[in-house]
Amino acid sequence: MEKRTQILRRLYAGYGGVLLAALYGVTIRFSLTNDDLEGLDTLMVVVVLPIVIGCLPFLFANATQLMSRGYRAGGPALAAYAFLVCGYWHGREEIIDIVVFAIPMTFLAGIVGLILGWAVGRLRSRC
Numbered sequence: 001m002e003k004r005t006q007i008l009r010r011l012y013a014g015y016g017g018v019l020l021a022a023l024y025g026v027t028i029r030f031s032l033t034n035d036d037l038e039g040l041d042t043l044m045v046v047v048v049l050p051i052v053i054g055c056l057p058f059l060f061a062n063a064t065q066l067m068s069r070g071y072r073a074g075g076p077a078l079a080a081y082a083f084l085v086c087g088y089w090h091g092r093e094e095i096i097d098i099v100v101f102a103i104p105m106t107f108l109a110g111i112v113g114l115i116l117g118w119a120v121g122r123l124r125s126r127c
Helices: 002-031 041-059 063-067 069-089 095-126
Strands: none
Touching: 002 041, 002 069, 041 069, 041 095, 063 069, 063 095, 069 095
């Protein structure tokens, strides 16, 4: 039982922020209807959500993760992709949305993750 708890803690420590970022994106996507932001819906899904999703994993990252370029780029990109898959799974997104939005969303989330992860790592090391 103790080994199982350790595995879950290590998994949550590594990917908890990614999971929370994906859940945040799905929550925002479900809270929007087509009438709310008719023209801004696509802009928000392609630009604003990846930026926010790119920021969230670093609230839970440790120093080792912040120094890793793979985690700084891959964590937010994985969260953006998980957001799209969850949206498809719940019927909010179509498969064409995943094909069209996956590349710009994961790219933007990865770039934001690299920059923000570096900045958060520098800020944490100074304190």
